[in-house]
Amino acid sequence: MNATADFYTVHPKDAPAEREDIRRLLAANDLELDDQIEVFVVCRREGRLVACAGLDHYTIKCVAVAQDLRGESLSLDLGSEVVHLAAARGQFHLFLYTAPHNLPLFRGWGFYPLVEVPERVVLMENSPVALERYCDSLRAQRRPGKTIGGIVLNANPFTLGHRYLVEQAAGACDWLHVFVVKEDASMFSYADRFALVAAGVKGIDNLTLYPGSDYIISRATFPGYFLKEKGLIEASWAAVDLLLFRDYIAPALGITHRYVGSEPFDVVTRSYNAQMKQWLERAASTAAAITVVEIPRASLGGVPISATEVRRRLAQHDFRAIGDLVPATTLEFLERRFPATVQ
Amino acid sequence: MKVIKEAIAGTLESSDLLVKVAPSDRGTRDVVIRSEVIKQFGKQIRRVVTDTLDKLSVSGGSIVVEDKGALDCVIRARVQAAVLRACEANQLEWERLS
Numbered sequence: 001m002n003a004t005a006d007f008y009t010v011h012p013k014d015a016p017a018e019r020e021d022i023r024r025l026l027a028a029n030d031l032e033l034d035d036q037i038e039v040f041v042v043c044r045r046e047g048r049l050v051a052c053a054g055l056d057h058y059t060i061k062c063v064a065v066a067q068d069l070r071g072e073s074l075s076l077d078l079g080s081e082v083v084h085l086a087a088a089r090g091q092f093h094l095f096l097y098t099a100p101h102n103l104p105l106f107r108g109w110g111f112y113p114l115v116e117v118p119e120r121v122v123l124m125e126n127s128p129v130a131l132e133r134y135c136d137s138l139r140a141q142r143r144p145g146k147t148i149g150g151i152v153l154n155a156n157p158f159t160l161g162h163r164y165l166v167e168q169a170a171g172a173c174d175w176l177h178v179f180v181v182k183e184d185a186s187m188f189s190y191a192d193r194f195a196l197v198a199a200g201v202k203g204i205d206n207l208t209l210y211p212g213s214d215y216i217i218s219r220a221t222f223p224g225y226f227l228k229e230k231g232l233i234e235a236s237w238a239a240v241d242l243l244l245f246r247d248y249i250a251p252a253l254g255i256t257h258r259y260v261g262s263e264p265f266d267v268v269t270r271s272y273n274a275q276m277k278q279w280l281e282r283a284a285s286t287a288a289a290i291t292v293v294e295i296p297r298a299s300l301g302g303v304p305i306s307a308t309e310v311r312r313r314l315a316q317h318d319f320r321a322i323g324d325l326v327p328a329t330t331l332e333f334l335e336r337r338f339p340a341t342v343q
Numbered sequence: 344m345k346v347i348k349e350a351i352a353g354t355l356e357s358s359d360l361l362v363k364v365a366p367s368d369r370g371t372r373d374v375v376i377r378s379e380v381i382k383q384f385g386k387q388i389r390r391v392v393t394d395t396l397d398k399l400s401v402s403g404g405s406i407v408v409e410d411k412g413a414l415d416c417v418i419r420a421r422v423q424a425a426v427l428r429a430c431e432a433n434q435l436e437w438e439r440l441s
Contacts, residue, residue, distance in 0.1 A: 127375075
């Protein structure tokens with residue numbers, strides 16, 4: 001019998017019995033079933049589920065092989081299957097999470113380690129050169145100066161609070177590099193968010209605006225971030241995202257300071273800000289420490305301006321109230337996108 | 344032939360290889376080879392890969408090879424398959440595949 005013949009795919013949301021078998025196999029390997037996984041490749045031998053690997057968009061997670069079947073290259077078959085499944089779904093640039101002690105196994109799958117949170121997790125990608133090439137493209141954008149700042153914005157959508165943060169940071173630096181989160185997982189699309197940031201930061205001359213990348217707050221580097229709109233918070237992987245920034249992105253651009261707005265409302269963002277200080281400033285790393293500067297949010301009538309508040313008012317179609325929170329460019333966009341409905 | 348999209352061919356099983364081909368925004372042809380037998384056969388593997396790409400006139404693209412000790416004929420076949428998929432080649436020029 002063909003050894004690969006007993007592999008098949010499972011959509012855990014539509015197959016409760018399969019899902020339960022997967023959950024048991026993962027539990028036997030000290031792993032939890034990740035609800036973000038859209039599809040699993042699984043292998044059954046004589047009816048028993050013996051191997052699984054999950055795919056969350058372009059990230060492989062929840063990989064397990066039954067203890068008694070290890071050492072017979074079942075894992076390599078599993079690796080081939082999941083890589084081909086991803087390809088069939090249009091995903092070629094893949095990331096993978098694993099515990100540090102399994103790193104050699106996944107090297108055999110053609111994955112290379114990017115960053116490790118000691119004793120917890122390693123993020124790997126299936127290219128030995130992709131991150132380095134991305135950093136090369138950043139290096140070409142280096143600017144001279146002693147204080148070089150970096151900001152990562154989701155801007156969902158761009159508010160006067162974002163404008164204030166960028167102005168304050170740009171005023172404090174010789175040059176400011178601004179990244180927009182690329183993932184299309186927020187209420188507003190990446191294309192719209194980027195266009196509003198570009199329009200909103202006009203007039204600030206010492207900054208470069210970058211499209212986002214898979215290496216900066218993406219589903220791969222920080223899966224938990226995109227659950228916050230749904231009110232779900234998983235164990236935070238912020239460390240992986242921040243170490244990537246510190247070890248690769250900041251050195252490529254010579255970034256010395258990372259600026260961030262204080263976060264009065266959102267739990268995920270607030271915890272991200274706290275972890276920023278840990279991983280960019282204090283944690284042991286071969287890369288230089290980056291100073292984290294938390295800038296108090298701009299507020300209106302004592303209430304901090306936030307994109308969350310803009311979305312809340314948008315739900316009520318209260319454009320007059322939104323006008324106080326966003327620049328004219330964002331307001332025009334919102335009025336165009338959400339024309340008043342005839343009741 | 345022009346690489347216009349990403350494609351893969353092959354597996355990670357022993358005596359096989361996985362070939363990943365992608366368009367390169369730099370316009371150059373970058374070949375990265377990783378092999379379990381790189382010390383003994385690295386030069387030969389690179390020669391086969393380069394030769395296969397030359398015959399197909401692939402001048403640009405990123406080619407990543409994860410080799411598990413495949414024979415030359417297998418390497419050639421997998422590289423060809425990945426390139427033909429990445430170039431969306433419908434009309435095959437069989438003499439180039441020999």
